[in-house]
Amino acid sequence: MGKKRIGILTSGGDCAGLNACIRAATHHACQRGWEMVGIRYATAGLMRRPADAVTLTPDLLDSSFLRRAGTVLGSVNTGDPFAFPMPDGGRADRSAEVIEGYRSLGLDALIGIGGDGSLAILRRLAQQGGIDLVGVPKTIDNDVALTENAIGYATAVQVAIEALDRLQPTAASHDRVMVLEVMGRDAGHIALNAGISGGADVILIPEIDYRLEQVAQKVRDVRAGGRNFALLVVAESVRTPEGEAVTRSLSGQTRYGGIGQYLGDRLAELTGAETRVTVLGHVQRGAEAVPQDRLLASVYGAKAVDLIAEGRFDRMVAWQNRQVVDVPLAEIVDRSHRVDPAGPLVRTARQLGISFGD
Structure with missing residues (x-):
């Protein structure tokens, strides 16, 4: 398989383990000879011109990132690009700008780390823009459907x-x-x-x-x-x-x-x-990730890269029955994992x- 250029972003509320996931995906992708591009501030970064992104390498993401809280890429949990709040108080559909920003980076696929709301928006963007998307669940609430555990919980x-x-x-x-x-x-x-x-x-x-x-x-x-x-x-x-x-x-x-x-x-x-x-x-x-989150995030990040290598898109990495699996993104939209x-x-x-x- 030829060299690929992969984008990765974190969207929604921050939580522990995000940096461990970014690190794992970057290390695994670079071992394949691919290039990893970190998109800063998720869809907001893709609306900027030029798109706000940085090249990620294993040297930049050393073992200290397993411990680091928050997300080095930044995140947003407001500003739905399909109904973006404007200065005049109205709402505008800026999804085309996000897709254009993605394309301007010359990416072959996108890893989106988010909760149920973020993943639903990213999937809609992917469907509209022909983006090859792989989702990774993260939320302290652990309410993403079809997975027993999400990063940060x-x-x-x-x-x-x-x-x-x-x-x-x-x-x-x-x-x-x-x-x-x-x-x-x-x-x-x-x-x-x-x-x-x-x-x-x-x-x-x-x-x-x-x-x-x-x-x-x-x-x-x-x-x-x-x-x-x-x-x-x-x-x-x-x-x-x-x-x-x-x-x-x-x-x-x-x-x-x-x-x-x-x-x-x-x-x-x-x-x-x-x-x-x-x-x-x-x-x-904002806490330093406990071992369980560091492990889960590492497994999820590596698995997301595997899915890209296999050409399996519109999927989300998940944890079921003590195994890492993948599930259709379509099946987590408008669903919730509740007690x-x-x-x-x-x-x-x-x-x-x-x-x-x-």
């Missing part, structure tokens, strides 16, 4: 567990109920896994409806049993018992955030307990006496 869970480990002794020292709000836009994987591993008394996730009185009763039961503290973990997308989303406006966009404080205030009223609320937010994104309320982890949590407030 394991590290986000570890950060949440460490937070619980630190909250427990201060809760015990002051007879408090600690509420920890973690990320989870559409799925409660972080809250569930961290809650079990960190010894939470209550886990609230968007997949399971709850009643506030049931949560309050769990706190009362814990205190009646002789323990002077309680730990509650809640995913940011959990709604109030009335079904209202708790959000805030940030840079003109509506974001989840505030359910932790809502619960802390209500539990204080219902139980008389002193409550404190911690919101992890972007702390979960199974009847699944083994929820069942285990209940067996441990953890309440879901239902």
Whole structure:
């Protein structure tokens, strides 16, 4: 096979492991004698003239990139090129500019590292522009369909567990109920896994409806049993018992955030307990990748290059049954990997006496 020129980009929210994936893809491609081009700031970089890109080499991406948080290529999670926000307040279709930017780089294929939303947009661009695309799943929420694990998820869970480990002794020292709000836009994987591993008394996730009185009763039961503290973990997308989303406006966009404080205030009223609320937010994104994410990212990056070598496009690298596989990108669009309320982890949590407030 002749020399190829491959583009790679990171799109959507950043997370741990992105640099490890970029590094693996670059090393594997260069071993084949190919050229790897890093596209900076994803579709935004392709809209610039000239397109914002840099040549990547193994010498540039040494072993320190396994440890480095964030993404050296930069990323965007706003500005859908099919409905791009313009200065006059309107929206414009700038997809043709993105495709033109891609073509100007003389690329033979593209590796797109993103979550479900980013991959859906990249696939639409690929279909429109005849781009040979391979997708790699990354999201701390772990909600990309057809894969058991996405890059960044394991590290986000570890950060949440460490937070619980630190909250427990201060809760015990002051007879408090600690509420920890973690990320989870559409799925409660972080809250569930961290809650079990960190010894939470209550886990609230968007997949399971709850009643506030049931949560309050769990706190009362814990205190009646002789323990002077309680730990509650809640995913940011959990709604109030009335079904209202708790959000805030940030840079003109509506974001989840505030359910932790809502619960802390209500539990204080219902139980008389002193409550404190911690919101992890972007702390979960910026951590140094744990070994699981470094390994997964490396496997995914190398597999993406293999798919290009095999001429297998419109596919996404995935992890299923302890193996790296690939699945059709078309099958992940408009789908989500959510917590199974009847699944083994929820069942285990209940067996441990953890309440879901239902």
